Amino acid sequence: MTAASSTPSGATAGSATPPHERARPLAKGSVYPAKDLCSQCGLCDSRWVAYVRRACAFLSQNFEAMEATAHGRSRRLDDEDELYFGVQQRMLSARLQQPIAGAQWTGIVSRIGVRALETGLVDAVLCVGQSPDDRFTPVPVLARTPEQVLAARVNKPTLSPNLEVLEQLPGSGIQRLLAIGVGCQIQALRAVQSTLPLEQLYVLGLPCVDNVSREGLQTFLESASRSPETVVHYEFMQDFRIHFRHSDGSEETVPFFGLDTPKLKDVFAPSCLSCFDYTNAGADLVVGYMGASFGRQWITVRNPRGQVLLDLVEPELDTAPVTSRGDRRAAVQQGIDAYDKALKLPRWLAELVGFLVQRVGPQGLEYGRFSIDSHFTRNALWLRRHHPEMAERHIPAFARRIVERYRLPSP
Numbered sequence: 001m002t003a004a005s006s007t008p009s010g011a012t013a014g015s016a017t018p019p020h021e022r023a024r025p026l027a028k029g030s031v032y033p034a035k036d037l038c039s040q041c042g043l044c045d046s047r048w049v050a051y052v053r054r055a056c057a058f059l060s061q062n063f064e065a066m067e068a069t070a071h072g073r074s075r076r077l078d079d080e081d082e083l084y085f086g087v088q089q090r091m092l093s094a095r096l097q098q099p100i101a102g103a104q105w106t107g108i109v110s111r112i113g114v115r116a117l118e119t120g121l122v123d124a125v126l127c128v129g130q131s132p133d134d135r136f137t138p139v140p141v142l143a144r145t146p147e148q149v150l151a152a153r154v155n156k157p158t159l160s161p162n163l164e165v166l167e168q169l170p171g172s173g174i175q176r177l178l179a180i181g182v183g184c185q186i187q188a189l190r191a192v193q194s195t196l197p198l199e200q201l202y203v204l205g206l207p208c209v210d211n212v213s214r215e216g217l218q219t220f221l222e223s224a225s226r227s228p229e230t231v232v233h234y235e236f237m238q239d240f241r242i243h244f245r246h247s248d249g250s251e252e253t254v255p256f257f258g259l260d261t262p263k264l265k266d267v268f269a270p271s272c273l274s275c276f277d278y279t280n281a282g283a284d285l286v287v288g289y290m291g292a293s294f295g296r297q298w299i300t301v302r303n304p305r306g307q308v309l310l311d312l313v314e315p316e317l318d319t320a321p322v323t324s325r326g327d328r329r330a331a332v333q334q335g336i337d338a339y340d341k342a343l344k345l346p347r348w349l350a351e352l353v354g355f356l357v358q359r360v361g362p363q364g365l366e367y368g369r370f371s372i373d374s375h376f377t378r379n380a381l382w383l384r385r386h387h388p389e390m391a392e393r394h395i396p397a398f399a400r401r402i403v404e405r406y407r408l409p410s411p
């Protein structure tokens, strides 16, 4: 994305000083260029705001160019795995043989960060710590030690301004960086990569959907958990249930189908309701869970740099091939209609539907496709209703192919 318009040092052809050296971060609290669609990725909180018009995932996005620059080619749309999960040279499921206590899943992401520092592959790891006052308020950091990486383990399931730390790079001595982040953060990072004062950049991506502001998270917890104040960890899991862990160590599970859809329809950030980068197309390596069987993590290696990252931990992993079972399509179509009508099932019925779907519903990669289909159709409809002027140019070709497989309510 940037290569065509910038020299390697970031100077735009014909100008003496690169734009970011003349720019200043925007004032916190001001209206950012993407307005209501801003995901607060942090780019505008750094001098690299200079490139926001072409870097912001919600102002302009170009998956084909980003994939071609990052991986050497864009995804093959006639290959179902690439259509759904992006450019890849390898997919597998895994878990750390010795899970890291307190990690989101088994801690593969944190372990890669630790090993990247211990082996000298990088000088720093961009990761997300937490506020001392609030477990769910994200604090992006450039971790220089394994202890700092480990302290940043576990999701802060709220919009996080990861790229604000770019501001700390000049003069820091950091020349090789591992950046961990979600799709919108990585799209912007890739767009400014050639202008950063770095020799090497490795990108470890997390899949991401349905993120929320801190206030939105509170609404979600209060509507879904029996004890919102004591939740320390939660995850939407492959058994179609949300698993909440409480501060006393107890676990609570709630069926997806029992969520209060009328109340939660507006809780997700508008950026996330207009996002099609669920599987983090620009990352070298992606570590999530949704393409793996219950309890395991799902790994996609997009390019040789991603394999370098995986090599750091592969001897410590219990790995298995990805599998796929079931047929998602009828369930996705029913979900589109139910969501649009904002139906809320009584708890007993939600439990029954959850029980049945868990036994006969989609699993492994088919669960991943179920989740992608459900979110892409919902987001395409949301965009057509709320931002019709940008909907068609904003929905990437791969997402359009997926959305066209379903019958959507009229905008």
Ligand SMILES: Cc1cc2nc3c(=O)[nH]c(=O)nc-3n(C[C@H](O)[C@H](O)[C@H](O)COP(=O)(O)OP(=O)(O)OC[C@H]3O[C@@H](n4cnc5c(N)ncnc54)[C@H](O)[C@@H]3O)c2cc1C
Pocket (backbone or CB within 6 Å): 102, 103, 104, 105, 106, 107, 108, 109, 110, 111, 126, 127, 128, 129, 138, 152, 153, 154, 155, 156, 157, 158, 159, 160, 162, 180, 181, 182, 206, 207, 208, 209, 211, 235, 287, 288, 289, 290, 291, 297
């Ligand atoms: C907001 C969010 C939504 C997600 N949604 C999905 C999903 O729908 N499907 C799926 O398969 N996977 C999703 N993931 C990824 C998944 O939940 C795990 O994070 C991933 O499998 C890694 O687990 P782990 O135990 O290896 O991570 P850990 O070792 O616990 O490390 C977690 C890492 O997440 C980073 N992080 C924490 N909060 C944020 C944030 N807000 N933004 C960016 N980075 C952050 C930290 O820096 C840390 O390095 C999501 C992650 C996040 C942060």
